[in-house]
Amino acid sequence: xxILITGATGLIGTELVSLLLQNGISINYLTTSKKDIKxxxxxxxxxxxxxxxxxxxxxxxxxxxxxxxxxxxxxKRWTSKYKQEIIESRMLSTxxxxxxxxSHPNQVKQIVAASxxxxxxxxxxxxxxxxxxxxxxxxxxxxxxxxxxxxxNFKRLNIKVCKIRTGLVLAKKGGMLKELMKPIKLGVGxxxxxxxxxxxxxxxxxxxxxxxxxxxxxxEGIYNATAPNPVDNNELTKAVAKVLEKPYFFPAVPKxxxxxxxxxxxxxxxxxxxxxxxxxxxxxxxxxxxxxEKALQNLLG
Numbered sequence: 001x002x003i004l005i006t007g008a009t010g011l012i013g014t015e016l017v018s019l020l021l022q023n024g025i026s027i028n029y030l031t032t033s034k035k036d037i038k039x040x041x042x043x044x045x046x047x048x049x050x051x052x053x054x055x056x057x058x059x060x061x062x063x064x065x066x067x068x069x070x071x072x073x074x075x076k077r078w079t080s081k082y083k084q085e086i087i088e089s090r091m092l093s094t095x096x097x098x099x100x101x102x103s104h105p106n107q108v109k110q111i112v113a114a115s116x117x118x119x120x121x122x123x124x125x126x127x128x129x130x131x132x133x134x135x136x137x138x139x140x141x142x143x144x145x146x147x148x149x150x151x152x153n154f155k156r157l158n159i160k161v162c163k164i165r166t167g168l169v170l171a172k173k174g175g176m177l178k179e180l181m182k183p184i185k186l187g188v189g190x191x192x193x194x195x196x197x198x199x200x201x202x203x204x205x206x207x208x209x210x211x212x213x214x215x216x217x218x219x220e221g222i223y224n225a226t227a228p229n230p231v232d233n234n235e236l237t238k239a240v241a242k243v244l245e246k247p248y249f250f251p252a253v254p255k256x257x258x259x260x261x262x263x264x265x266x267x268x269x270x271x272x273x274x275x276x277x278x279x280x281x282x283x284x285x286x287x288x289x290x291x292x293e294k295a296l297q298n299l300l301g
Contacts, residue, residue, distance in 0.1 A: 030056075076265075200227075
């Protein structure tokens, strides 16, 4: 089996590549950096530049599945210019892949694309399943809608489309946990906003195994990638402080302070989404890290 991966050198992509190679799967990957093109047994890089509509068409030869992870990070300040980059990086890359498959012979049967639980409206009461059609009216909500619509175009080519709506990824090497740990390590850990917002998280190991499972089992449709036991922000921050053996007694950081410090992207910290992953479990996916305590012990212990 051969898989084409975009965003292969990112936080999730790096772990996924490692897992797939261990399981004997050949990988082609697309990169915007010519110096990052490697040619190794079962691991072959190809150049693309979505901004300019450039792609090496040889990247799709003999590929069965595409895993589409590429997109500018949402964890940088959302200036008007950067917001444009967040949208364009997802739309241009997705549309370029679509045009390439449409105009060149290929055997691609499935695309598994990254998405985000940020599509679900901010709510402390609702439990969100994949059936929920309501969309958050924030910038992030709109980004996810456009992103998913672009990926849905692949259905026109008789390609199965699977969208992985990912929660807060807990990982050693980057992502939210690294940022959360900074004030805690300094001994000034505290919850954000009222601390009662739901944070649906997932251990990176479970996330990449879920991608592998989606490929192996030819999943189609939307799947939430969140651990079975979400927690509120207060519980998450307190648990990290406990594992790091740091104090946790500072008052919550008010919403207006977060807004001053981070601008519009402060909603990433105070938005509440209680997201169910029951569908993935009903389709036989087994989470290794079901509880926050177990996940943090593995990552920080």
